[in-house]
Amino acid sequence: MKKLNLSKGARTDLLTYAGVILAFIVVSTLKNNGGLNRSQVGLLVPICCYIVMAVSLNLVVGILGDLSLGHAGFMSVGAFSGIITAMALAEAIPSAPLRLALAMVVGAVCAAIFGFLIGIPVLRLSGDYLAIVTLAFGEILKEIITCLLVGVDENGLHVIFNYNGAKNANDLNLAAGGRIIIKGAQGATGTQTIASFTAGFVLILITLIVVQNLIRSRQGRAIMAVRDNRIAAEAVGISITRYKMMAFVTSASLAGAAGALFGLNYSNLAAAKFDFNTSILVLVFVVLGGLGNIWGSIIATVVLYILPEALRGFANYRMLIYAVVLILVMLTTNNPIMKGYLASLREKLGKRSEKEANEA
Amino acid sequence: MTAGSLRVLNPQNVWGAETELNRDGFYPSLHTTLKPVTRVNYLPERDADKTPILECIDLGISFGGLKAVDNFNIALGRTEIAGLIGPNGAGKTTIFNLLTKVYQPTHGTILLDGKDIAYMTTEQVNRAGIARTFQNIRLFHNQTVIDNVLIGLHNEMHYTMAESVLRLPRYWKAEKIARERALEYLSLFHLEEHAEELAGSLPYGAQRRLEIARALATNPSLLLLDEPAAGMNPSETAELMENIVRIRDTFQIAILLIEHDMNLVMNICEGIAVLNFGRIIAKGSPDDIRSNPAVVEAYLGRKGAKKL
Numbered sequence: 001m002k003k004l005n006l007s008k009g010a011r012t013d014l015l016t017y018a019g020v021i022l023a024f025i026v027v028s029t030l031k032n033n034g035g036l037n038r039s040q041v042g043l044l045v046p047i048c049c050y051i052v053m054a055v056s057l058n059l060v061v062g063i064l065g066d067l068s069l070g071h072a073g074f075m076s077v078g079a080f081s082g083i084i085t086a087m088a089l090a091e092a093i094p095s096a097p098l099r100l101a102l103a104m105v106v107g108a109v110c111a112a113i114f115g116f117l118i119g120i121p122v123l124r125l126s127g128d129y130l131a132i133v134t135l136a137f138g139e140i141l142k143e144i145i146t147c148l149l150v151g152v153d154e155n156g157l158h159v160i161f162n163y164n165g166a167k168n169a170n171d172l173n174l175a176a177g178g179r180i181i182i183k184g185a186q187g188a189t190g191t192q193t194i195a196s197f198t199a200g201f202v203l204i205l206i207t208l209i210v211v212q213n214l215i216r217s218r219q220g221r222a223i224m225a226v227r228d229n230r231i232a233a234e235a236v237g238i239s240i241t242r243y244k245m246m247a248f249v250t251s252a253s254l255a256g257a258a259g260a261l262f263g264l265n266y267s268n269l270a271a272a273k274f275d276f277n278t279s280i281l282v283l284v285f286v287v288l289g290g291l292g293n294i295w296g297s298i299i300a301t302v303v304l305y306i307l308p309e310a311l312r313g314f315a316n317y318r319m320l321i322y323a324v325v326l327i328l329v330m331l332t333t334n335n336p337i338m339k340g341y342l343a344s345l346r347e348k349l350g351k352r353s354e355k356e357a358n359e360a
Numbered sequence: 361m362t363a364g365s366l367r368v369l370n371p372q373n374v375w376g377a378e379t380e381l382n383r384d385g386f387y388p389s390l391h392t393t394l395k396p397v398t399r400v401n402y403l404p405e406r407d408a409d410k411t412p413i414l415e416c417i418d419l420g421i422s423f424g425g426l427k428a429v430d431n432f433n434i435a436l437g438r439t440e441i442a443g444l445i446g447p448n449g450a451g452k453t454t455i456f457n458l459l460t461k462v463y464q465p466t467h468g469t470i471l472l473d474g475k476d477i478a479y480m481t482t483e484q485v486n487r488a489g490i491a492r493t494f495q496n497i498r499l500f501h502n503q504t505v506i507d508n509v510l511i512g513l514h515n516e517m518h519y520t521m522a523e524s525v526l527r528l529p530r531y532w533k534a535e536k537i538a539r540e541r542a543l544e545y546l547s548l549f550h551l552e553e554h555a556e557e558l559a560g561s562l563p564y565g566a567q568r569r570l571e572i573a574r575a576l577a578t579n580p581s582l583l584l585l586d587e588p589a590a591g592m593n594p595s596e597t598a599e600l601m602e603n604i605v606r607i608r609d610t611f612q613i614a615i616l617l618i619e620h621d622m623n624l625v626m627n628i629c630e631g632i633a634v635l636n637f638g639r640i641i642a643k644g645s646p647d648d649i650r651s652n653p654a655v656v657e658a659y660l661g662r663k664g665a666k667k668l
C-alpha cells in the first residue's frame with residue numbers, strides 16, 4: 001500500500017475535518033433519538049454560527065495578525081440581507097433549504113462588499129488604530145440597520161432609510177397581503193425560521209475548506225508573511241494591501257454567511273444583538289482557542305458557548321464561574337511552566353506515535 | 361580661482377549652466393547649454409557593451425538636515441560582483457533602502473536595467489528584479505525554513521485564490537514544482553536537511569544563508585547583500601565567499617554587497633565604492649582602492665592599510 005506522506009499541517013487539517021464530521025454524526029444521532037432536550041437542541045444552530053464566526057475572525061486576528069473588533073458588524077449585514085432574501089423569496093422558492101442556501105450566499109456577498117469598502121480605509125492602519133476603527137465600523141453598521149424599514153408585497157421590495165426616526169412601518173405603503181420584514185430598532189420580526197443544524201454543519205465544513213486551504217497556499221503564506229515581517233514580505237514582492245484585503249474580505253464573507261444562518265434561526269431579531277459585546281465574545285473564543293489555531297477556535301467556541309448554559313443551575317453564580325473559568329484558561333495557556341509542560345507532553349505523545357508508526 | 365569654478369559656486373546660477381552669451385550673441389537656451397553629466401563607470405569588460413543592470417545618478421536622501429546619502433553615482437555590470445564599504449553610519453544600508461524604495465530618494469535617479477524606478481513601490485521593485493537581505497536578519501521566524509523560501513517564490517507561482525481554495529490541478533502542480541525549486545535553493549546553501557525546522561531555530565550563520573536563499577527565490581537580476589558575513593566564523597565566511605561567486609556564475613546576476621570583512625571584499629568584488637559620511641570617496645577595482653591614499657587615510661587608517 002502506498003504510504004501517505006502528509007505534512008504536519010495537512011494532518012492537522014484532516015483531523016479537524018474528521019473531528020467536525022464525527023461530532024456532527026454523534027450530535028445528530030443524539031438529537032434524532034431524543035437524547036437532547038429542547039433547550040439543548042436550540043443551541044445547535046447558534047453554536048455552528050459562532051464556530052464559523054470564530055474561525056473566520058481567526059483568519060484576520062490569528063493569520064493576518066490584525067486585531068478586528070467589528071466582526072459582529074459583518075454578521076449583522078449577513079443576517080439582515082439573508083433575512084430579506086429569504087422572506088422576499090418565500091413564494092418564489094418554496095423549498096426551504098434552497099432558500100436558506102441562497103440567503104447565506106447573499107449574506108456572504110453583502111458582507112464581502114461591506115468588508116471591501118471598510119477595508120479600504122481600515123487596512124491602511126495597524127495595531128490599536130485598526131482595532132478602534134473596526135470597532136467604530138461595527139457600531140456604525142448596527143446603527144444603519146436600526147434605521148431600516150423593509151417590507152415586501154406583490155410589487156416587490158419596499159425599503160425606507162429612516163435616518164431621523166420620523167417614519168414607521170405604515171410609510172412602507174405595502175399592498176394588502178404584504179409583509180413587513182425589518183421594522184427599524186425592533187429588527188426583523190415574523191421571520192420564518194428555516195435555519196437547520198445540517199445547514200450549520202455544511203457551513204462549518206465550507207468555512208474550514210476555505211480557511212484551511214487558503215492558509216496552505218501561496219496566498220495564505222503571503223498573508224502570514226505580512227503578519228510576521230511586513231518589511232521582509234514587501235522585499236520579496238508581496239503586495240501588503242492585496243493580501244490584507246484578501247484575508248479581511250474572506251473573513252467578512254464567512255461572517256456574513258454565518259449571520260444569515262443565525263438570522264433565519266429566530267423569528268425576532270434586533271440589530272442590537274450584533275453589538276460590540278458579540279464581537280468581543282467571538283474574539284474571546286479566538287484568543288482562548290489559540291491565535292492561528294483553527295481547531296482551537298472550534299473547541300473554545302463549543303466549550304465557552306455551552307458553559308454558561310450548562311451552569312444555569314447555579315443561577316446567580318453562573319457568570320461568576322464563567323469568568324473564573326476564562327481566567328483559569330488564560331492563565332494556564334499563557335503560563336510558561338504550563339506551556340513547557342504541554343510542549344513536553346506533546347513531544348512525548350509525538351515520539352510515541354512515531355515509534356508506533358515505525359513499529360507498524 | 362578660475363572663472364569656471366566661480367561659476368559653479370554662484371548660487372544664482374541655478375541651472376549650473378554657462379551664462380555667457382554664445383557666439384551668435386543670444387542668451388543660450390537651456391537645451392544647448394545643459395551639459396551631460398560625465399559618468400565614469402567601471403564595468404567589467406564582459407558587461408561593458410550591455411546596459412548596466414543598475415545605475416544611480418546623483419542619488420541622495422536627507423533626514424531632516426542630515427544628508428545621509430549625497431551625490432551617489434554608480435553603475436553595475438550585469439554579472440558584476442561589487443562591494444560597498446565604509447565605516448559604520450556612512451550610509452551604506454540607507455543606499456540599499458533607497459534602491460528598494462523603502463526610502464524615497466530626495467533627489468537623483470535610479471535606473472534598473474535602464475528603466476527609472478521612481479514610481480515603483482518596494483514590492484514592485486522586487487518584481488522588477490532587485491532582491492535583498494537585511495543587516496539585522498528579517499526572516500519569517502515562526503515559519504519553517506522551506507516556507508520561507510516558498511514565500512520568496514510567491515510571484516513565481518501563478519494560481520489564483522479560487523484555485524487554492526478548491527485545490528484545483530494548477531494548485532497541486534505549482535506547489536509541487538515550487539517545493540522542488542525551494543529544496544534546490546536550500547541545497548545551494550546546505551540547508552535542505554533543515555527544511556522542516558522553524559527558521560528562528562537555525563543558528564545565526566544558517567539564518568543569514570537562508571535569507572540569501574529566500575532573496576534568490578524571487579528570481580532577481582540584482583542581489584543586494586547587507587553584511588552577509590556578519591556574525592559568521594572564518595570557515596563559514598570562506599564558504600559564503602565561494603557561494604556568492606557560485607551564485608553569480610550559476611544565475612548570471614549582479615551582486616552588490618555591503619561588508620566589513622576586507623578579505624571577502626577584496627577577494628571577490630570586481631568593483632568597490634568607498635563611502636564616508638554619505639559620499640563616495642573612492643571608486644574602482646580592489647587594487648585601486650588598496651592604493652588609494654584617501655581611502656587609506658580617511659577610512660582604513662594605518663592599521664587598515666597594513667591589513668590590505
Ligand SMILES: Nc1ncnc2c1ncn2[C@@H]1O[C@H](COP(=O)(O)OP(=O)(O)O)[C@@H](O)[C@H]1O
Pocket residue numbers: 423428446447448449450451452453454455
Ligand atoms: N530613517 C532614518 N531616519 C533618520 N536617520 C537615519 C534613518 N536611517 C538612517 N539614518 C541615518 O543615516 C546614517 C547612515 O545610516 P546607515 O545607512 O544605517 O549606515 P551604515 O553605513 O552603517 O549602514 C546614520 O547617521 C543614520 O543615523
Ligand SMILES: [Mg+2]
Pocket residue numbers: 452453454495
Ligand atoms: Mg548598515
